[in-house]
Amino acid sequence: MILELLHQPAILIAMLPVMPPLDPLGYPVPPWILQAISYLTLSLHLLAMNFTVGGIMLLLWTYFRKKPGHEGIAYFFGSSLPLGVSYIITLGIPPLLILQVLYGQMFYSSSVLMGSFWIQVIPLLIIAYSLLYYHKFSRAKRPGLQWAVVALALPIFFYIEFIFVNNLTLVMTPEHWLDIYAAHPGGGVLTHGEPTVHPRYLLFIGGAFAAAGLAVIWRGAFLIKWGFQTIGRKSQAFGFRVMLITPVLWIAAAIGLYFARPANIAEMLQARAVVVLLVIAIIGGIAAAVFAFLSIGKQKMIFPLLASLSLFAVVACMVIFRDLVRLHQLKPYFDMSAVPVQPQWGMFAIFMSALVTGVVLLVMLSIRVFPNLASQARERLAKMIPG
Amino acid sequence: MNYPFWDIPFLGNGLVVAIIAIIHILISHLAIGGGAFLFVTELWSDRQPMGQKIRDWLHRYATYFLVYTTVFGAMTGVGIWFAIQLANPEATSLLIHQFVFAWATEWVMFLGELTTLYLYFYGWQKNSRSLQVFLAGAYFVIAWFSLFIINGILSFMLTPGAWQLAQPNIFHGFFNPGFVPSLILRTFVMFLIGGLFGIIVATKIRNDDEFKAKIINFSAKWVIPAAIIVPVMMLWYWSTLPANTVALIKGGAVGVAGGKLEIITRYFWLAVVSGFLIVFGTLFISFRPQAASTAGAIALFLIAQLGVMGAEFFREMARKPYVIYNVLYSNSLWKYHTDDQNYMQTAFLDNARWDPRPEPLSPQHGEWIFRLQCASCHTRNGYRSIAERTKDWTAEFGYRWFLDMDKTGIMPPFQGTNEDRAALSAYLVSLHGDTTTAQQILDQVEQAPADSIANQAAANDMIGKVKP
Amino acid sequence: MKKNTRRSFLGLLSAAGVGWLAAGLYPVFRYLSPQQAPDPFGKDGLAAVEKITLADVAKPNMGKNGGYGGRGLIVFRNAQGELKAFDSKCTHAGCNVEFEATKIYCHCHGGTYNLDGKNIAGPPPRPLTELGVLEKDDALFVYRLGGARPAQA
């Protein structure tokens, strides 16, 4: 019976006593489609996350370094961070969904093994999210301890990121699972001695500065466009300086990764795909920096746009690289190509058409609304800064 | 069995899911009904002399609405998903693999909801009237479609209808017997909740009792459709329920704790009573709208929360003993496996994974069977406590009872060998100090073979004795 | 005009309210409504006779009031020596009738039946309900007539 066949643990090389069998339904479409969707959405998710976490850090910074331009930057982040969070969540859904389709049996297992931490993500995120909204709405009314509100949200986000990094490394190391579970059936394990965890974590945090800095550069470009030359320029310069923190952290992380698992990295570097990714990433990084620098003092939107695209490219490369690493490390236990496909083209078509229509509609609406938002912001600025 | 079990002492992981879900379902219904409320109120305000005044109030509604739904609604929604991954990976995996693109489509709706809502809210001062009305309308329609989708998946779990594991057809599963009634039911409940929220925000109007009364009467009208339609839909929904469930609700399983009052029945009545109280509460408030207090309005909203709690607990329990009706038991035992005798007879721990291969017939043996086969519903001594349910058991009784527990209609069949049954029974009675070992049970049964009619009869009329 | 819409709205809501009230109070209704009495005759169709022993009806023309499954009963041995049993509830006003050698008499309103339970004098409109009676391991049992006669022990 087909079900029985499917219920044999994935046509495995090394039979692992714990590795759950494939889901009886197999994949709904060829995996590469799912991978493509998840690469796209995950990259956007990471950018939103970087923007938010970086934004929180900069917001905090502006509370401590009171400088002329900072008040405006604080307002900018203060009002936009909650939106950042809501898009982190929304853009995070598809990758997580697809992760469960492609790597379900690994992902569920690892999640349960660290269940008591995994579930904490929810209450913590609710708290952090509410804090940011509280800050947004009550900042003007009662200043004072607002910095503390932000300061409280920051570690929460760091902690959540750490939980995610751990889960996704635990996914790749089935060999540890049995011992971990026997020791903690309540899912009370966070770190599990995976050497690459901390460098990976550093990679996450590192991106924050780039994204947040870029956002400030965008803001500057608009300011200049509306004729607020000086603060616009200041804002952009500030943004650029912030962006420069990222490469430092990323290089450190890369070195860390290498020394964590030199053998694996060396092995990975044999593959041409990996090398190509690395090259693109490096070029993209440099490009992002250059375009960001070029956009200083200009009201042209093209440079910030190019900078953003290059940054996106870098993040996308990292995402793909991560997936390749995962597949590589799971090779002994799991082979994607061996998973049967029971196609659901009909439903897939519905999804795609919904996606296209939705995106088109949203873009059109945004085009209608953004001028209004812009003029609103502009009037507010005009009140704040005469001239 | 295939997956590790997330063993939370006392609470039990099922309750974690329930708690998150109950909060989420009320808010998510508000997120849609409130959208309709925004849209209709926008239109209404255009036809009122005091239109601007109404819109200023509506902005307040929108503010509360935005924060409440995007923070708590969205997060608890993701929360349910996180929790079910942990509580029942096997079922989650099946649902995800069957409905991945349904969910993906629902995600498109989320994206749409959020974006339109933000454009609507942040463009409040500048957007043209027509644009605002359009945005509100778009928000509601998109949000409602997200309900349309999730409703298909939820109702699938209770009434899979023509869907089969062997040749799964997503549309059979999606448009299942329970789909339409529960969709209509939820839609009208949404309007009701949107209205109740309106009443709360209206009570915040100070120093203008006339305007307050006007808004409250407007909001109160949103309760009527539900008050009339819901009972009808309930009957329809009822007609789609599996026979076993209906039997359980009327009278409950024979002689279980609470006599004729199975817990599922109690929650069913909680839902009904809440409905009746909401109708009357609305009546009282709209008799003297100018005096309505925020406390009172919130009280009304909380009744809805309790009603949702009753209804959802009812829906969850109606599936007993399955998590996906007739497909997968709550303890991740597959229905098609239970039809296969030699699967059912193989040693449990050979089928299961994740156990550290305990010594046969040792206490650990029993504990691991409990953890991987029972604990998905029963905690040791907390929620649905097994210690409490087996307190008047003898070890030998347990050993026999496992053979017939599925006859109660609320327990899955037992998977495992005689040794497994002995080990489990020994472990359970050990929870309240009985020191009989698995080996002793087996020896006792040697003298009186389990299949002898007398013992069978004994076990049978003991079935009532357990508290499911 | 405005007033009317408000009136009708309240009316509509009240109407719905009444319906819901019925639903909400159903549990109380069920709680108070009587549970149907259990069938006095067991699985084997027999009901044990209470308060009447074989000795009470050892000889002809002996009879006694007793009960079965919570209901009144008279058992007597007629002149021919055959055992007879009737539900003792008088068909007139529900008093318990009594066996009096030649007839069955009801003290409340002087209803009289012959020994076959036929109403012969007084107000009773119908004959008494007769029951089958049998001796089983030194005790009396009654069973519903018209059905298959339960097997003797």
Added chain:
Amino acid sequence: MTPDYEIPPEAETQLPPPNKLTGRLSRYLLNRYPVWPIIDHLSKKVVPRHRDTVWYNMGGIALFFLVVQIITGALLMVYYRPSQPWASVQRIVMEVPYGNLIRSIHNWSANLMILTLFLHMFSTFFMKAYRPPRELTWLSGAVLMAITLLFGFSGYLLPWDDLSFFATRVGMSEIERAPLIGHWIAGLARGGADVTVDTIGRFYLLHVMVMPIVVLTIVGIHLFFVQVQGVSEPDHFAALPPEKKRYHKFFTEFLFSEAPIWLFLSALLVALAAAWPRTLLPEADPFAAAPLGIKPEWYFLSQFQLLKMFPGKVEMVGLLLWSLIPLGILVVAFVDRSIPTDNRGRWTTRIGIVALAGLIVYTIWGWLP
């Protein structure tokens, strides 16, 4: 026929028009019963609107729970048999349709009622509503509080299961400790040297007959006082200039604004009864060893804990300390005068805070295993 009484003119202006049914009915009644002054007085009754208005709901809530108690209690009496206490409760739980629901509601409502009374009492206390001229209202309230506690105590025994039996035994021994009359009272209540089936007869009578009559009477008096004197205004409100003061009419505005809260509580009762129905333990066995963790109901825990702290010789101290609370409740209304800027006022508040804190701490402490 000729009307016996004239309807006062100011009534004519306020009654519904005579062509309406309500109008005719009200005139019919007023012709026969000259109650217009009362109606007029009640219709003038107002409730001040300020940030603490919500506390004015407590009394109504307590009353609501009392009604629930009367209804569910009556329903339980349909099947409860003092002659076979445990068996009859067992029947209610296992056989009677929805019996368990009604029993659990009775139990939950009892607990919530006591909780509400605590809130009612403390909110009254901190809003200083006990001050002259309202001493007697305050005292009648205190008496009601005491009787309600006894209600709980007597009702607890009636199911006659393990827990209730031993808990009552313990409670009785506490009463015995009271100087001089302790033994006599305990004996009288138990109908013997120990808790037996005889005790049930007495407790049953108290629970379903004596106390209800007493409570309803005093509640009547309590409400009468409140209606006559009107709701007290806390200082911060009384200090306002008249044009700043805003009121709700008690009839019917305030009542209707309060009704949804009662309805919510009804739902809450059903929810609690659904989630945590009252369990019935095995029938009480006077000879068996007491089950583990015998404890009084939560509202007795604080005394329980306090007395535990003074074992043997010094237990008199504990009793003394404990009796300070009722004593304080009795005298406070006479000590604290209605002068806002009065040190006594401040001191009573402070003492009240200490008492409340103590109550909470001791209750939790006593609840901990």
